[in-house]
Amino acid sequence: MLGIDTMSRARAYNSLPKTVKYLQSYDWLDFRAYSKVGFRTFENILPLLTGLPPITTRVLEEQFKALEKNAHRFMWNRFKEAGYMTAFGETHMETFFRFYELHPTDHYVRRFEEELWRGNYVCSGSMFPERHLFDYILQFIRAYKDPYFGFFFSNSFSHDYPGSPALLDKHLIEFLEQLRQTKSWNSTFVVLFSDHGVTYGKPRNDKQKEFYYEERLPMLFMQVPDDFKEVFPDEYFNMQWNQNRLTTVYDLHATMLKILSLSTNTRQSKPDACPKVTGLTEKISSKRTCKDACVSEIYCTCQCLINAPNTWLTRKSLNVAVSKVQQISQAIKTDVKCTKCAKLKYEKTNRIHFYTRGNKTWYIVNFDVSPGYKSFEAILEYDGQRFTHLVTEITKAMADQSCVYAYQDKVYCECIKDNKCT
Numbered sequence: 001m002l003g004i005d006t007m008s009r010a011r012a013y014n015s016l017p018k019t020v021k022y023l024q025s026y027d028w029l030d031f032r033a034y035s036k037v038g039f040r041t042f043e044n045i046l047p048l049l050t051g052l053p054p055i056t057t058r059v060l061e062e063q064f065k066a067l068e069k070n071a072h073r074f075m076w077n078r079f080k081e082a083g084y085m086t087a088f089g090e091t092h093m094e095t096f097f098r099f100y101e102l103h104p105t106d107h108y109v110r111r112f113e114e115e116l117w118r119g120n121y122v123c124s125g126s127m128f129p130e131r132h133l134f135d136y137i138l139q140f141i142r143a144y145k146d147p148y149f150g151f152f153f154s155n156s157f158s159h160d161y162p163g164s165p166a167l168l169d170k171h172l173i174e175f176l177e178q179l180r181q182t183k184s185w186n187s188t189f190v191v192l193f194s195d196h197g198v199t200y201g202k203p204r205n206d207k208q209k210e211f212y213y214e215e216r217l218p219m220l221f222m223q224v225p226d227d228f229k230e231v232f233p234d235e236y237f238n239m240q241w242n243q244n245r246l247t248t249v250y251d252l253h254a255t256m257l258k259i260l261s262l263s264t265n266t267r268q269s270k271p272d273a274c275p276k277v278t279g280l281t282e283k284i285s286s287k288r289t290c291k292d293a294c295v296s297e298i299y300c301t302c303q304c305l306i307n308a309p310n311t312w313l314t315r316k317s318l319n320v321a322v323s324k325v326q327q328i329s330q331a332i333k334t335d336v337k338c339t340k341c342a343k344l345k346y347e348k349t350n351r352i353h354f355y356t357r358g359n360k361t362w363y364i365v366n367f368d369v370s371p372g373y374k375s376f377e378a379i380l381e382y383d384g385q386r387f388t389h390l391v392t393e394i395t396k397a398m399a400d401q402s403c404v405y406a407y408q409d410k411v412y413c414e415c416i417k418d419n420k421c422t
């Protein structure tokens with residue numbers, strides 16, 4: 001499994017056109033409505049690896065506690081118990097560095113990443129980190145015959161917007177071709193996936209609504225080995241079918257465990273967060289809803305956003321959204337003496353859209369505030385009488401506010417001097 005951070009299917013088609021063409025020429029499956037279940041990386045990768053619901057905390061200590069508590073649920077441990085050789089690595093020792101403390105797999109690239117981290121992590125030995133990671137994967141595969149399970153993640157080219165994912169295009173093909181030549185494709189699934197699309201930065205606050213969808217629909221490509229196609233033609237047929245169905249991180253989790261159960265003749269376990277999910281090898285209904293697939297309203301893409309007309313209700317939704325953000329900001333605890341968060345002032349509206357389902361309406365309100373020129377996108381549920389807030393934070397640039405106590409609050413705060421303080 002090779003993940004590339006912040007790579008929606010649309011962004012993959014735009015910035016990795018040669019890779020996409022290459023995958024198509026070898027009949028890789030391309031899941032067109034693969035949906036994320038949480039906001040950013042951690043909230044999507046953990047459910048993928050463990051089948052648990054997203055952990056919403058951004059506090060590193062709390063994240064690590066959750067990792068520690070659920071270490072036995074990690075996919076690589078299931079494969080390891082079944083006799084697979086396992087490996088894990090990422091290019092930018094930041095996202096999952098805490099995994100290493102748990103000695104997650106038989107092989108992992110921590111030492112190497114630590115060295116990169118100390119120096120220039122974009123280049124090392126005249127090579128960029130992805131090339132090192134690709135070589136590591138190839139060495140791992142050449143060293144062990146089947147069965148093996150590897151989970152790898154690349155983030156240096158694509159994490160920020162605009163970033164330069166296009167620079168990875170030809171190297172990715174080169175790697176995939178080297179991988180193909182090892183003949184591992186005959187008996188090994190290869191999964192090229194992402195955790196989410198662009199979550200912040202300029203395009204997320206564009207007047208157009210497209211990036212709302214883009215953020216929620218990461219890429220998922222899959223190479224199905226010939227051996228599998230021959231022995232399990234029905235399962236393969238269903239996988240092809242499901243390319244045009246709503247699928248999620250939990251489906252991918254269940255699919256990996258299904259592959260494990262088929263190859264070891266053991267019972268398949270289901271993702272705890274969504275036990276009704278059976279994976280991509282069973283036919284998924286065209287009537288499947290986000291609720292069926294355990295995708296919360298906030299990340300659901302099964303509706304068409306409509307431009308909101310300038311009515312009293314639309315203006316009201318904006319007022320509610322702005323005051324909610326101001327309220328959050330004013331309640332933030334700072335841990336640097338004599339600092340506080342500035343009162344956020346409404347600057348301008350970027351866009352307001354809505355959709356309806358049943359007797360409810362949802363407003364998606366995207367607006368800028370100052371100081372700091374932050375942008376927010378609030379999702380408000382309206383039941384005909386009251387608005388309920390589901391605020392998501394989307395800034396033009398990653399905020400790094402040093403006076404704030406809790407990491408998750410940073411985005412809502414612009415630190416200023418508290419003049420009342422002596």
Ligand SMILES: [Zn+2]
Nearest residue numbers: 005006041195
């Ligand atoms: Zn990410």
